Amino acid sequence: MYVPTHFQADDDALVDELIDANSFATLVSQRGGEPFATHLPLLRERRDGRTVLVGHLARANPHWRAFGDATVMAIFQGPHGYVSPRYYVSPNLVPTWNYAAIHCYGRVRIVDDAAQARAILAKMVERYEGDRAGRWTMSLDPDFEAKLVAAIVAFEIDVERVEAKFKLSQNRAPADRRSLLAALDADAGAAELAALTRRVLAPTDERNG
Template identity: 30%
Template sequence: MYTLPHFKEPDEQVVIDFVKKHPFAMLIGVDAEHQPVATQVPVFIDERDGQLFLTGHIQRKTDHHKAFEQNPHVLAVFTGAHAYISASWYENKEVASTWNYMSVHAKGVLRFLSNAELYEVLKRTTHHFENNPHSPSLVEKMSDEYVQSNLKAIVAFEVEVKELNHVFKLSQNHSKKNYDQIIHQLQQQGGEAKEVADIMEARKHKVFNK
C-alpha cells in the first residue's frame, strides 16, 4: 500500500466510518496452490472489546470459499470515489499527473460461522440495505422453505482484523493554490470527480489549518 505520511488520517474512527460508508469490499485470499482468489461482497465492521471484526457471507463451493477453507488469511479492500489529477492544473506544470483516491485495507483471519449465525447475518444485511422495516425482502418476511433452501448455498464468515491500513490520497502534499484549483477542475467534471472535490473541500481545514 502507498503509505506516505501526509496521505494518512490520524483519527482511526474516520477510517472506520469510511469502511461503513463503502461496505462493498473486495475479499482477497490465496488457495492451497498459492493462486490468488477474490470476490466482492458487502461486509459490516464492528468493534468488540477493542477488536475489529468484519462480517458477511459468500456463496459455497466457489474458488474463494474453498481457498478460505484452506488458508484463512484474508485481505479486504474498501474503496471510494477516485479521479485523475492532471498536472496541467498545477502552478508548476513540470511534474507528473496523478490519481486521487481513498482506500482502506483490512488484513485478518477468517472463520466460517454456523447456520444460526448465518441467519442473523442475513437478517442484519437485509435490514441495513433495505432500510425499510416493512420491506417484503427482509429475511424474516420470506417463507421458511425459501430461506432454508437458500441457506444451503451460502456461508457466513467473520474476519478478526489484525491490521488496518489506509491511504487517503487527496493532494495534501500540494500548495493551497494547487489544492483549490484541483477542487475547481474536479467540480466541473461531475460524477465521481465532483465527489472527490467535495471530499477535498470538506477536509481542507485539516490540510491547511494544522
C-alpha cells in the same frame, strides 16, 4: 500497501466512515499458491473495542475452502478520480489519480450455525434495504429459507490490522490544493472526491495558515 507519510490516514473515524459508505469490498487470499479474490459486501461491526467484518459467499465458491488460518485482506475503495495538471497552478506537473483505499487484514471465522448464518443475512438485508418505503424483509417460506441458508457460507473476519491511504494532493502547495478543489467542485461527477479532499486537506491548510 505502499503508503508515503503524507498520504497516511490518521483519522480512524473517517476510515470507518469510508468502509461503511463503500462496503462492497474485494476479499483476497491465497488458494493453491495463487491470489484468489471475491467481490462482495462486508459489514463493519465494533465488538468489545475490536473491528469485525461480516459477510457471506456462495457455498459453490471455492474461496471459502482456502481460508484456513491464513490472513486474508479486504480492500475497500473510496472516492477516486483523474487529476489533470490543468487543475493546478504550478508548472511542470503531470497527470495523476487521487483516491482513498483501505486494506483490512485478519483471519476468517466460518459461521457454521444455521441460525447465526441467517442472522447475518437478515442483518445485511436490513442494512441495504435501509428506510425505503416498502422495504423487503426476510419473511420467507421456512423450507426455501433453509435451502437458501444452506447454499451460502457466512463468515466473520477479526480485523488485526488496517492500512489506509488517502492520496488527495496533500503533498501539493496550498495554491495548488485550492485550485484542485475548485476544479473538482466544477465537475458534477467528482462531488464525493471533492468532499473527501476538502475534509482531508482542511487540517493541513489550517496548520499552514
